[in-house]
Amino acid sequence: MPAARRAPRTTRAVTTVTTVTAVALLLAVASGCGDAGDLVGAGSTPTAISPDRLWPQLTPASSPAFEIGEVDSEVVAGVSVPGDDIRTVDPVALVRAEIREDPGSYANAGYTETARRMADCGKPGAAGKRCPVLRPYYRDLTGDGREDLTLGFRQLPGHVTAVRVYTVEKHRLVRVMHWEDAVSGVELAGRSVIIRSPSEVAGYEYRLQWTWDPQQKSMLLTHDEMLRTGSRALGDAPSPVPGPSASSR
Template sequence: MPPARRARRTTRAVAAVALLLTATAGCGDAGDLVGAGSTPTAISPDRLWPQVTPASSPAFTIDEVDTEIVKGVSVPGDDIRAVDPVAVVRAEIRSNPGDYSAGGYDRTARLMAECAKSGAARQGCPVLQPYYRDLTGDGHDDLTLGFLQLPGNITAVRVYTVEKHRLVQVMHWEDAVSGVELAGRSVIIRSPSEVAGYEYRLQWTWDPEQKAMLLTHDEMLRSGKSTRLPSASASSR
């Protein structure tokens, strides 16, 4: 991840794994109900350090609301499907030259030339298939775009909408990605964890007041076949 982006990442806290106790009732030989045992007593939460004055402002700036007008890319007829995804990525590279120069993701910048080719010659293009869905609730499609940041194992995920005839980036994230899903007004990204058997699940949801996708969930979950994401291609194109 480029240094300019690294500071924007929220600190991930390892979530405690809770064991769900379920009471089951079975039938005995005579048809009688069998007790499942005593029910655990409910315990109310304890407030810690009540003498500490509650904070009124954040200690760190992590750019929870981070929108940006994409310069140099027009939106013909306010139709986001008419926008060239490759041109959008080129615009990002132009606006962040330090991130995509030597020592950064310079290979991404070099491989953008492959995007102008067709057929098998285009396989080196780092821009992934775009997906369109109304994430803002205004009745018009928005653009979810991904591209590889090379060298490395990083996928950049971006969301764009149209506002006042301009293309506006309303969400960005980059990480080692194991799956991306669109659900309702949300973008869900799963990433590998350094803890064996777990993965990170981050969810951005559109906030109409902030006019941005906000990080509303950041959690660690058990991974495995049961958590494998379904393909979003059928419903998002």
């Protein structure tokens, strides 16, 4: 009989302990979920501000006021591409072909030193180092699965570097981009050529980007920015600030 009277008390005690344990577990689980990544408020969201259109009474322009060479695609005359392999093209021959096409700049005025030093290309030793043609780079910039040629050469006298991009189209060598400037760095990224140049403003540089456009079949100037200088990894770009366009430089 004593055991029979103790049985109900034991059952109630076990029930109470079980209930307390379950509540504790639920609290622990709830607390754990909060630590595991519950949504946390990030503060107030800035109000979106739409742009203000200035001078709405102006008639929209229908043609550009300045020509900056938006589309540059030109077959290179006198230079063949054996087997459609652009690596078979001599970069020195390309520069010589350009000089022949523009004798006014390279033979009579402007970059006479470039034309003169072309005779040093291919020579051994110190003489060969005077060649203005820089190392060529090969990468598929047009997305057709074949390599394209990015070429640079110094325009002398002065501190100007010419940058060119060539591709092969219908068994012909085609120049699809050209630019000359005081260059502090050139990068290839995806389908783009990025050129950095010093600015007249201390602590800033120009960053121009040409990107392949399959409709125009040319490298188009897609970005023209003025950025703060400083050490940064390839592809990193500081926040741009307003700067002059290519047509103003």
